[in-house]
Amino acid sequence: MAFISSGYNPEKPMENRITDIGPRKYDEFYPPFIAKNKGKWLYHEILEPGVLVHVAESGDKVYTVRCGAARLMSITHLREMCDIADKYCGGYLRFTTRNNIEFMTDKEDVLKALKADLASRKFSGGSFKFPIGGTGAGITNIVHTQGWVHCHTPATDASGPVKAVMDEMFADFQQMRLPAPVRISLACCINMCGAVHCSDIGLVGIHRKPPMVDHEWADRLCEIPLAVASCPTAAVRPTKVEYKGEKVNSIAIKNDRCMYCGNCYTMCPALPISDGQGDGMAIMVGGKVSNRISMPKFSKVVVAYIANDPPRWKKVTDVVKHIVEVYAANAKKYERLGEWAERIGWERFFSITGLKFTYHLIDDFREPAYYTWRQSTQFKF
Amino acid sequence: MAKHATPKLDQLESGPWPSFVSDIKQEAAYRAANPNKVEFQIPVDCPDDLLGVLELSYNERETHWKHGGIVGVFGYGGGVIGRYCDQPEKFPGVAHFHTVRVNQPAGKYYTTKFLRELCDLWDMRGSGLTNMHGSTGDIVLLGTQTPQLEELFFELTHKMGTDLGGSGSNLRTPAACLGQSRCEYACYDTQDMCYQLTMDYQDELHRPAFPYKFKFKFDGCPNGCVAAMARSDFAVVGTWKDDIRIDHAAVSAYVGGEFAPNAGAHSGRDWGKFDIQAEIVDRCPTQCMSWNGSKLSINNKECTRCMHCINAMPRALGIGNERGASILVGAKAPVLDGAQMGSLLVPFVEVSQPYDEIKEIIEKIWDWWMEDGKNRERLGETIRRLSFQRLLEVVGLEAQAVHVKEPRHNPYIFFNEDEVPGGWERDLEAYRSRHQR
Numbered sequence: 001m002a003f004i005s006s007g008y009n010p011e012k013p014m015e016n017r018i019t020d021i022g023p024r025k026y027d028e029f030y031p032p033f034i035a036k037n038k039g040k041w042l043y044h045e046i047l048e049p050g051v052l053v054h055v056a057e058s059g060d061k062v063y064t065v066r067c068g069a070a071r072l073m074s075i076t077h078l079r080e081m082c083d084i085a086d087k088y089c090g091g092y093l094r095f096t097t098r099n100n101i102e103f104m105t106d107k108e109d110v111l112k113a114l115k116a117d118l119a120s121r122k123f124s125g126g127s128f129k130f131p132i133g134g135t136g137a138g139i140t141n142i143v144h145t146q147g148w149v150h151c152h153t154p155a156t157d158a159s160g161p162v163k164a165v166m167d168e169m170f171a172d173f174q175q176m177r178l179p180a181p182v183r184i185s186l187a188c189c190i191n192m193c194g195a196v197h198c199s200d201i202g203l204v205g206i207h208r209k210p211p212m213v214d215h216e217w218a219d220r221l222c223e224i225p226l227a228v229a230s231c232p233t234a235a236v237r238p239t240k241v242e243y244k245g246e247k248v249n250s251i252a253i254k255n256d257r258c259m260y261c262g263n264c265y266t267m268c269p270a271l272p273i274s275d276g277q278g279d280g281m282a283i284m285v286g287g288k289v290s291n292r293i294s295m296p297k298f299s300k301v302v303v304a305y306i307a308n309d310p311p312r313w314k315k316v317t318d319v320v321k322h323i324v325e326v327y328a329a330n331a332k333k334y335e336r337l338g339e340w341a342e343r344i345g346w347e348r349f350f351s352i353t354g355l356k357f358t359y360h361l362i363d364d365f366r367e368p369a370y371y372t373w374r375q376s377t378q379f380k381f
Numbered sequence: 382m383a384k385h386a387t388p389k390l391d392q393l394e395s396g397p398w399p400s401f402v403s404d405i406k407q408e409a410a411y412r413a414a415n416p417n418k419v420e421f422q423i424p425v426d427c428p429d430d431l432l433g434v435l436e437l438s439y440n441e442r443e444t445h446w447k448h449g450g451i452v453g454v455f456g457y458g459g460g461v462i463g464r465y466c467d468q469p470e471k472f473p474g475v476a477h478f479h480t481v482r483v484n485q486p487a488g489k490y491y492t493t494k495f496l497r498e499l500c501d502l503w504d505m506r507g508s509g510l511t512n513m514h515g516s517t518g519d520i521v522l523l524g525t526q527t528p529q530l531e532e533l534f535f536e537l538t539h540k541m542g543t544d545l546g547g548s549g550s551n552l553r554t555p556a557a558c559l560g561q562s563r564c565e566y567a568c569y570d571t572q573d574m575c576y577q578l579t580m581d582y583q584d585e586l587h588r589p590a591f592p593y594k595f596k597f598k599f600d601g602c603p604n605g606c607v608a609a610m611a612r613s614d615f616a617v618v619g620t621w622k623d624d625i626r627i628d629h630a631a632v633s634a635y636v637g638g639e640f641a642p643n644a645g646a647h648s649g650r651d652w653g654k655f656d657i658q659a660e661i662v663d664r665c666p667t668q669c670m671s672w673n674g675s676k677l678s679i680n681n682k683e684c685t686r687c688m689h690c691i692n693a694m695p696r697a698l699g700i701g702n703e704r705g706a707s708i709l710v711g712a713k714a715p716v717l718d719g720a721q722m723g724s725l726l727v728p729f730v731e732v733s734q735p736y737d738e739i740k741e742i743i744e745k746i747w748d749w750w751m752e753d754g755k756n757r758e759r760l761g762e763t764i765r766r767l768s769f770q771r772l773l774e775v776v777g778l779e780a781q782a783v784h785v786k787e788p789r790h791n792p793y794i795f796f797n798e799d800e801v802p803g804g805w806e807r808d809l810e811a812y813r814s815r816h817q818r
């Protein structure tokens with residue numbers, strides 16, 4: 001295809017250049033009933049899973065239909081969404097922080113037709129395009145990262161395991177039978193571009209082998225001091241090695257100090273870390289962001305490692321499903337997963353879920369570790 | 382006919398949840414057919430090659446993407462993530478596959494007109510694949526080549542009136558909950574504050590000058606729907622100072638079963654009749670509520686605004702009228718020194734245009750962090766290394782009991798020299814005249 005210019009002139013990059021204009025202003029995109037009632041909402045109610053009504057002081061009612069989506073989406077899919085929004089919603093739609101799509105209308109009869117239309121649309125492979133749900137005391141969409149689709153440091157994929165977990169948990173996306181919301185997040189490495197560290201259930205990709213050193217390239221590709229400084233456990237040091245008969249500046253890794261965070265690889269591409277045999281996922285539970293009832297909490301690791309098993313990560317989905325079922329059967333109304341685990345005690349969490357507690361699950365990283373040990377004679381047999 | 386056989390990925394087409402594999406295939410078929418006669422500026426088969434390289438990863442269980450190279454648009458140091466495939470011969474369509482981050486409108490409302498323009502642009506100049514949205518909040522345009530970057534930027538700024546987001550060691554694209562636009566809990570206009578600060582700090586957003594990334598997030602209430610206090614270096618979380626508003630008639634309606642408790646969020650199971658004593662009063666973390674059988678009372682002075690009672694009875698209880706926000710700083714994910722939650726810095730601040738009081742705090746923190754923060758050290762780590770007291774000094778705030786959950790566990794206190802009479806320079810001779818060696 002021939003190159004088509006936008007009007008940009010590479011000879012004169014500053015000519016007509018527009019910069020630093022920021023995003024479009026939010027209120028350009030408000031549906032009229034949102035613009036009219038902003039700041040004057042009285043209350044809301046979830047009419048059924050995935051359908052909300054917000055009632056304003058003016059008496060106006062706005063119905064919202066929330067739909068799940070794979071956050072990796074095509075423009076063909078986006079255009080279909082636009083067609084739907086044009087037909088039913090006056091040409092407006094919005095996305096939620098958790099990758100859901102929201103279609104809004106102020107008319108009850110439109111709501112009915114909109115729901116039916118959304119529910120009827122499927123991809124050629126048979127999955128729903130716009131499953132309605134993700135509200136209240138259920139499981140909503142998973143916040144996640146790029147994984148093998150687009151990232152250089154992942155220890156697992158993201159879109160694939162998310163699809164596998166949401167397929168398994170789909171019934172709970174479309175109902176509200178749990179004691180409280182269960183927020184699942186997935187990060188494909190411990191950088192955790194997603195609130196995995198504060199989720200009810202967090203799936204996180206972990207490496208388990210120290211990086212290799214590409215001596216031929218280390219000095220050419222990297223600022224070696226930056227790689228050394230990047231290591232949180234002082235496992236990376238500069239060294240000179242014999243490489244093909246020549247002394248070269250390179251890097252040495254003290255394997256027994258390495259906890260495989262991959263930060264050195266981010267700083268230095270000559271330290272590749274990913275490994276098909278070593279990589280996999282840890283499962284964390286009991287975190288939350290909300291201040292409701294108890295303060296926000298970090299997620300805790302309850303399964304140290306599950307090998308990557310594409311395409312459906314069966315062991316991971318089994319554990320997630322199992323944890324949710326045990327939680328659903330035992331927690332009190334309003335109790336988040338972490339609140340329940342704290343009430344019954346983590347030793348009880350392990351006995352009741354049957355998850356095996358191993359030495360991997362005792363914290364030994366930095367000073368907060370001590371505060372997670374048990375300084376008490378109070379415990380359950 | 383698919384370009385690459387993808388038997389593993391094909392297994393992700395079944396099941397009810399929307400399949401990204403089906404969607405990518407849909408885009409591949411659309412580009413192959415090209416019904417709109419689009420003059421694709423990057424390889425027509427890039428979605429096929431993306432599936433191909435992903436299938437390879439599914440077989441080998443390792444990624445095939447290399448480090449980002451330094452690509453971007455003139456004058457900006459962020460907004461574009463260079464991405465190259467490490468098997469370019471097998472998958473030429475994605476050999477160069479850079480990400481472009483576009484700053485989303487606060488609250489993520491869109492007109493279809495805007496989205497269609499974006500689709501048209503990305504149809505011609507990119508892969509046709511996106512993330513709606515990235516974890517930080519940007520619109521993520523997934524996959525294009527270097528010669529298209531300036532063209533995309535020109536069209537985004539000239540035709541769509543919008544700009545790139547952040548990446549690298551700069552201010553990352555700020556994000557807000559939908560706030561007052563559709564939520565009765567919002568204590569301030571999160572979208573407006575997000576927009577205004579994004580505009581005011583365009584230089585910090587586009588030109589990396591920080592030790593590491595810096596995130597703003599704006600939550601309208603302590604429910605925290607954008608995870609501000611878990612995920613942002615500077616979290617502004619709505620709160621109020623006065624009393625929870627009570628509509629006693631509506632409380633009775635909840636007790637009488639006329640209104641669904643918790644806004645209907647528990648309707649999927651029979652939890653029994655709503656029990657205001659057990660579900661509201663007894664679950665209150667500060668025990669500041671009471672129910673005498675006909676009237677609900679709240680000792681607001683003891684309330685910590687956890688939102689539970691309001692969430693559970695939204696038609697009866699409302700946030701107070703003296704509204705503002707708490708500011709918490711230093712949250713981050715685990716890399717490197719472990720995960721951190723935001724720590725309370727400013728208990729209450731009024732939030733209104735032009736946000737000068739808050740901007741003053743932000744700028745004091747930035748000046749300090751840029752001076753004393755180490756390379757790749759998040760603000761939370763700098764605070765831990767140099768102390769919370771130092772942060773208070775930088776911002777010019779007095780220490781208050783609300784800054785801690787509990788006082789320190791040791792008496793290893795760094796006193797300021799001027800607090801101690803006579804200071805630290807002492808006369809050894811005089812000491813020896815009182816004490817023999």
